[in-house]
Amino acid sequence: MKIAFLTPEYPHPNTGKSGGLGTSIFNLAKGLVKIGHQVSILVYQQHTDTVFTEDGITVYQIKNVKVKGFSLFLTQRKVQRLINTLYAENKIEIVEAPDWTGFTAFVKPKCPLVIRLNGSDTYFCHLDQRPVKPKNKFLEKRALQQANGIISVSQFTAEVTKQLFNLKNKITIIPNSIDISKFHNNTMEIENNSILYFGTLIRKKGALELPLIFNEVIKINPEAKLILIGKDSGDKQSGSASTWKLMQPLFSEAALHNVDYKGLVPYSEIGHYITKATVCVFPTFAEALPVSWIEAMALKKPIVASNIGWANEVIDDGTNGFLVHPKEHTSFAEKINELLKNQQLQKSFGEAARKTAEQKFAMEVVAKQSEVFYRKFL
Incomplete structure (x- = not known):
């Protein structure tokens, strides 16, 4: 098959910064x-x-059209022309696009168009309990209604999206994936009592719960260390330009002394920090299906994470990680401390996590599931 992905971001030096999508x-x-x-x-x-072209993948960079008041419409038309040209030249047979902001709402390709739910703006605003821009909700709903087919990375995201947009469409569940071959837990020595959080410092990922959780960890285990990796971000609710500045006063004096915020580090170095950590923590409130969790699991790391929605589609509580609500600070800390002091449990969870990553989230597994889905429309 000849498959095209339409996206606002892609991880390559030529195309700029990229996130989880x-x-x-x-x-x-x-x-x-x-x-x-x-x-x-x-x-x-x-x-x-x-x-x-690189590694067998052809990348088309598309410059947005800049005309005040018409930029989105003209860029959509430009993208539509490119898709139809590539289709006419037999270079593509099907296009997949994300749900974010409904870019394809008024794009009408001559080939099938499917949308993968990684979390729309409407979805994340709902989970954050904040208002969504009416324009974004309208475009996202129209894009989904126009699509030939819809995939969701989690059952939870599918169900919430259906409710928010009152969709009748059938949604197929196919998770996110990682390149398992890139994740090997080598013989690097683990730093005892080390707790790693990696991801953007932002309210929706539980960044403001981390200090309150770590305060409870320190009370029982004064040797514990918290390593934070990720870019700082502004906080819409408070108006602060820095979530890290909001976090610092929330730590007790003893806890703050044992926090090491390393800021944004190159993606290629993240595996090094995961491998050295004793435990990885993700007290997030809003995800679709987080790749960061899967990466930690692939490196055999025990995890303590949020128990909201999508979580049990990634982690089997008590088998390859612990799931706790981010607001339950004492319980969250107790699970972290249980793992920090029990090396056998660390190993048991880590081995089970790796097995789950291989069986459910390896890119070859997910690619074959996607292949079956695409063939329905050709």
């Missing part, structure tokens, strides 16, 4: 190429119109 597309694209398909990536919001 771009990483999930990159992993799936590699998986599809590995099982014999041709893959094109159409990246809009670029500074230039360029085409390049």
Whole structure:
């Protein structure tokens, strides 16, 4: 098959910064190429119109059209023309796009168009309990209604999205994936009593719960250390330009002394920090299906994470990790301390986590599931 992915981000030096959406597309694209398909990536919001090929994947950079009041519409038309040209030239057969902000609401390709739910703006605003822009909700709903098919990375995201948009469409569940071959837990020595959080410092990921949780950890285990990795972000609720500044006063004096915030580090170095950590923690309130959890699991790390919605589709509580509500600070801390002091439990959870990552979230597994889905529309 000849599959194209339309996206506002993609992890490559030529295309700029990318988050979880771009990483999930990159992993799936590699998986599809590995099982014999041709893959094109159409990246809009670029500074230039360029085409390049790397590792068997052809990337089309698309510069947005800048005309006041008409930029979105004209860029959509530009993308539509490109898709239809590639289809006419037999370079693509089907296009997949994300749900975020409903970019495809008024894009009408001549080939099938499917949408993968990684979490729309409406979805995340709902989980954050804040209002969504009416324009975004309208575009996202229209895009989903227009799509030939819909995939969701989790059952939870599918159900919430259906309710929010009153959708009647059938939604197929296919999770995010990682390249398992890139995640090997080598003989690097684990730093005892170390707790790692990696991800953006932002309220919706539980960043403001972390200090209150760690305060409870320190009361029982004064040797515990908290390592934070990720870019700082502003906080819409308080108006603060820095979530890290909001976090610091929440730590007790003893706890703050044992916190090491390393800021944003290159993605290539994240595995090093995961491998060294004793436990990884994710007290998040809003996700679709987090790749960061899967990466930690692939490196055999025991996890204590949020028990909200999507969580039990990734972690089997008590088998390959612990699930606790982020607001239950004492209970969350108790589970962290239980893992910190019990090496056998660390090993048991880590081995089970790796097995889950291999069986459910390896890119080859997810690529084959996606292949079956695409064939329905060709």
